[in-house]
Every structure is written in structure tokens, then in C-alpha cells.
Amino acid sequence: MSFSDPLGDMLTRIRNAQMRGMDKVITPASKLRARVLDVLQAEGYIRGYAEVEKDGHKNIEIELKYFDGTPVISEIRRVSKPGRRVYSSKSDIPLVRNGLGISILSTSKGVMSDNVARSENVGGEILCRVF
The missing domain is CATH 3.30.1490.10 (Dna Ligase; domain 1)
Known part of the structure; x- marks a missing residue:
């Protein structure tokens, strides 16, 4: 599947997963996405992420972070x-x-x-x- 804005897609997946209260979200892997996630992890907005392979495609599994039941990322x-x-x-x-x-x-x-x-x-x- 081709995206015109892969980074925007990842941010939307994070936003949607936090609205649903999910612990993890999966997004297709890329170097830019990984670098952005490095910054989010260093600044304390996510717990972490790991690259996983699913059906022959590399994906990134992002662990979201919550404080007292509310998402750390509000926007x-x-x-x-x-x-x-x-x-x-x-x-x-x-x-x-x-x-x-x-x-x-x-x-x-x-x-x-x-x-x-x-x-x-x-x-x-x-x-x-x-x-």
C-alpha cells in the first residue's frame, strides 16, 4: 500500500490508538519514522518501540505511554x-x-x-x- 504522507499516517495511528486507550500500535517501518520515534522516546512521550516482521514486511510496534489513565501525548x-x-x-x-x-x-x-x-x-x- 502506498502512502503520500507516511509520517502523517504514523502520527494519525498514534492519535487514534490513544483515543481508544490501546497499549501498542503497529505502523510500517521506515528510517524517518524510527528517527521521529527516537525523539519521542528521548523526550518521554512514548515508552519505546521495536521493529517486528509480520507477513514478510517490516513494521514498528510502538508502546504508548499513559499517566493516571490519560495519554501523555495530548496533541x-x-x-x-x-x-x-x-x-x-x-x-x-x-x-x-x-x-x-x-x-x-x-x-x-x-x-x-x-x-x-x-x-x-x-x-x-x-x-x-x-x-
Whole structure:
């Protein structure tokens, strides 16, 4: 099955699974998805993820995180879309909810959160925002 926006598909699967109260969600594997999940895990928004093979296809199984029965991620939204790419210079990286949330950026030094991008002094494409 072909997707026009694979990252947006993964974010929607996470959002839908959390609305249903599921512990895990499965999404097709890709390097970009894995790098975004690395950032989400490092920032404490998900428990973790693992690559699994199902019916000859590589998938990623994401363990979602809850606190007192409510999802840790209250909002996860795609910013840069295939039809409209959004870039930001190092000085113009926006704060998400006055610094309570994060933006995930794709930079020349890899995929990273907005705080790391500011400390590394790089800008890039804003993939999504999480709160």
C-alpha cells in the first residue's frame, strides 16, 4: 500500500490508538519514522518501540505511554506536509505552548527536537509538534 504522507499516517495511528486507550500500535517501518520515534522516546512521550516482521514486511510496534489513565501525548500534529513544506531558521524555531511541548525537526545533522536544534545551532524542516 502506498502512502503520500507516511509520517502523517504514523502520527494519525498514534492519535487514534490513544483515543481508544490501546497499549501498542503497529505502523510500517521506515528510517524517518524510527528517527521521529527516537525523539519521542528521548523526550518521554512514548515508552519505546521495536521493529517486528509480520507477513514478510517490516513494521514498528510502538508502546504508548499513559499517566493516571490519560495519554501523555495530548496533541500531536503534522506541520510540514507534502503539499506545503515548512522550514525554520535556527533563530526562528517556534516554541510549542511556551516551551511545554516540542517540535521535531529534520536538520542537516539528523532528526531532533527543537531544544537540541537550538543548542546545535541548526534549523530545518519542522516535521511535527507534540504537546
